[in-house]
Amino acid sequence: GAVVSQHPSWVICKSGTSVKIECRSLDFQATTMFWYRQFPKQSLMLMATSNEGSKATYEQGVEKDKFLINHASLTLSTLTVTSAHPEDSSFYICSARGQRSYNEQFFGPGTRLTVL
């Protein structure tokens, strides 16, 4: 149980285009989803927290207009990188938490974004 999927697993796009990444909880209802960014050989940096049906809460320094997060249902959250530039290239990982999980988050497999 507690499986989280991400799609796509990797994506290459041209500078200036927008890219959407999906995060789904497959076998549980995720009241809260989190989006992280990971640079090579570094730790995970929390970008934002989203609760179903509410606006996402962004961490300091994360541009909300650039990284659009939607959490439309208890099983789906999306991250859209708008007008992507090469510096947005990174590994993006989502996680999801159910109602009774002792603050445990279940992580997706990640999405590798490369912006040319």
Added chain:
Amino acid sequence: AQSVTQLGSHVSVSEGALVLLRCNYSSSVPPYLFWYVQYPNQGLQLLLKYTSAATLVKGINGFEAEFKKSETSFHLTKPSAHMSDAAEYFCAVSGNEKLTFGTGTRLTIIP
């Protein structure tokens, strides 16, 4: 406020030797503590978690960790390293809804 310090960004051990990865935490509330493993280009897999029950926590793949409040530590151990243990390991603390990760420790296994 919460934080995690992982001592040693790189640890190398021989196959069959003891694995010890160090983690110290800081939290203003009673913490939940986690160890995750990450293989290249993959997400995080939970190894084990401390949720205020037993202080010695057993996880998957033979790993275990002991919560020591007096030392604010949650070190990860495995009695005998396998080649498949080579990966990046992250300690994390949660006192509120957010997880705060350490900087990670890359474990290398020497044949």
